[in-house]
Amino acid sequence: MSDFYVSKLAVVGVGLIGGSFALALKQAGLVGEVVGIGRGRANLETACERGIIDSFTHSLVEGVAEADVVFLATPVRTLARVAAEALPYMKKGAVLTDGGSVKAEVVAAIEPLLPEGVHFVPGHPVAGTERSGAEAAFATLYRGRRCILTPTSRTDRGALELIRQLWRAAGSEVVDMTPEKHDHILAAISHLPHMVAYALVNAVVGCGDQDEDILSYSAGGFRDFTRIASSDPTMWRDIALSNREALLEVIGIFEKSLATVKSDIAAGNADALFDFFQRSKQRRDAIV
Amino acid sequence: MSDFYVSKLAVVGVGLIGGSFALALKQAGLVGEVVGIGRGRANLETACERGIIDSFTHSLVEGVAEADVVFLATPVRTLARVAAEALPYMKKGAVLTDGGSVKAEVVAAIEPLLPEGVHFVPGHPVAGTERSGAEAAFATLYRGRRCILTPTSRTDRGALELIRQLWRAAGSEVVDMTPEKHDHILAAISHLPHMVAYALVNAVVGCGDQDEDILSYSAGGFRDFTRIASSDPTMWRDIALSNREALLEVIGIFEKSLATVKSDIAAGNADALFDFFQRSKQRRDAIV
Ligand SMILES: NC(=O)c1ccc[n+]([C@@H]2O[C@H](COP(=O)([O-])OP(=O)(O)OC[C@H]3O[C@@H](n4cnc5c(N)ncnc54)[C@H](OP(=O)(O)O)[C@@H]3O)[C@@H](O)[C@H]2O)c1
Ligand SMILES: NC(=O)c1ccc[n+]([C@@H]2O[C@H](COP(=O)([O-])OP(=O)(O)OC[C@H]3O[C@@H](n4cnc5c(N)ncnc54)[C@H](OP(=O)(O)O)[C@@H]3O)[C@@H](O)[C@H]2O)c1
Known part of the structure; x- marks a missing residue:
């Protein structure tokens, strides 16, 4: 034994x-x-x-x-x-x-x-x-x-x-x-994506007219994307509050990243958008 | 025939x-x-x-x-x-x-x-x-x-x-x-999630130390979540620019949604966070 x-x-x-x-x-x-x-x-x-x-x-x-x-x-x-x-x-x-x-x-x-x-x-x-x-x-x-x-x-x-x-x-x-390094890494690769998924589902529902179910149009991509938005609310409330500092920091980084896309769309910066999407694709493809 | x-x-x-x-x-x-x-x-x-x-x-x-x-x-x-x-x-x-x-x-x-x-x-x-x-x-x-x-x-x-x-x-x-209704709906359920996924992958990579591959820690959730972030950059550059107005509007709605989560985390509003996550879960569960 x-x-x-x-x-x-x-x-x-x-x-x-x-x-x-x-x-x-x-x-x-x-x-x-x-x-x-x-x-x-x-x-x-x-x-x-x-x-x-x-x-x-x-x-x-x-x-x-x-x-x-x-x-x-x-x-x-x-x-x-x-x-x-x-x-x-x-x-x-x-x-x-x-x-x-x-x-x-x-x-x-x-x-x-x-x-x-x-x-x-x-x-x-x-x-x-x-x-x-x-x-x-x-x-x-x-x-x-x-x-x-x-x-x-x-x-x-x-x-x-x-x-x-x-x-x-x-x-x-x-x-x-170390506990601190753990919390920093998990804030980025797990806690942030969950916050984003929850915020996305609530935002998308908010985009629809009262009388139409906008989510019924969603194709495969949206469903996969938001699977984690159906995770347990108690668990995630606790995680968000316990890892507050690291999480607020990475939400800030994400907000900047999204603001870049937004301003490039507003300004019609085609090349900057292409590069941004391309960089993301390369990074993501590298992990699968 | x-x-x-x-x-x-x-x-x-x-x-x-x-x-x-x-x-x-x-x-x-x-x-x-x-x-x-x-x-x-x-x-x-x-x-x-x-x-x-x-x-x-x-x-x-x-x-x-x-x-x-x-x-x-x-x-x-x-x-x-x-x-x-x-x-x-x-x-x-x-x-x-x-x-x-x-x-x-x-x-x-x-x-x-x-x-x-x-x-x-x-x-x-x-x-x-x-x-x-x-x-x-x-x-x-x-x-x-x-x-x-x-x-x-x-x-x-x-x-x-x-x-x-x-x-x-x-x-x-x-x-x-109508073309306009189409663009409004698709901005919310497809174009926004793609912009968010691209921004998320780039943000998460930005969170890591130079010498560690933060993405190597990602569990199943993150991979699913970012699958769409490996979509074709040319296609998405074109979509983002062609649907500029509707897309900027829904990005704005999403930013507000995320800002709500962020300020509830910062303020330690446990009940508000629980309700937010719960609402998202219910909405998402309703479509699968
Ligand atoms: N799910 C994930 O993806 C994941 C991954 C890694 C780590 N974790 C962590 O693992 C832990 C458990 O998560 P889980 O996914 O296993 O959740 P879960 O399936 O909901 O199980 C948690 C269990 O804890 C008990 N519980 C719930 N609320 C409680 C409370 N307020 N006080 C005391 N006991 C309570 C419940 O059992 P009773 O009703 O019998 O008390 C429940 O069966 C959490 O700390 C979570 O952060 C989760
Ligand atoms: N993928 C999706 O999820 C999806 C869903 C619904 C609708 N759409 C739309 O469908 C269309 C095609 O998308 P797709 O996914 O089929 O893309 P795709 O697999 O890349 O096919 C697009 C084809 O268009 C040609 N092409 C590429 N760039 C071009 C350019 N600058 N000028 C002329 N031709 C060019 C290419 O063929 P050659 O190299 O032989 O010229 C390529 O095979 C796009 O308008 C997209 O918005 C895509």
């Missing part, structure tokens, strides 16, 4: 991210028992029926007590509160980790709460779909994707290695970076 | 749109001979090899002379020039039509040029991919998509009916509206 076997895993928030993590580790044979912790009953029952968890409880205290690893996968702005409640009841040597989409704020809030002998490894699997809940979870979500871990000088190296191996077992390539 | 059989079809610009139209009509058995007209040799040879056209010429005059229907499928800003060159050589009773993505400017430029007995039916199939050229054409591109025709008071009703039936035979649902 691997050095990294987890006898008891507790997952707080058995949704897409938490549920898929449990499924992946079960499939890899790296986990014994999985307990799910959540608020509502229906989602946890679904998780049981789908074999994601073996049992569940609504009590954090009860759920984390015997766990070797506790994985937090609730919305970003709830993570520190959940951690504060769970940490005093975790056993010595146990590892707390999370899958939150923003890191600096979460790390700053959780690290000061750590009891002696309980470790915290902040993480973020860069994978997902626009669907939510235990129903949406699947074992291969993380396969071939990156998982970013953001250890600090306070992070226990053994705990870090354990969590790294679990994500590898789930199929991910694990990358380490 | 159908009333709408076309003995000779001329396609000017045998790319994705022109080539797919020819293929669809051939498959429907509604067309006899197809002649392709273009500038370069390689693309027209590809079109011949793929059975899209039966012959080709670089001479507009030669290509359109015997045609019953001439389909223009070159970039929007070239349409009027091509039409001006072709129209004097078209035979009486023949129909000129096009697939350009913008209509008001094109209609205004072409209608005054029509010789007695030659008809013009402006159209736009709302279908496409980000690929270009005869290589990208396929017979089912238009199946299940809308095709918008924008007849005016000057449009011949028989010619309109013929073109309508050809698009139906290609599998499209045909909708009529």
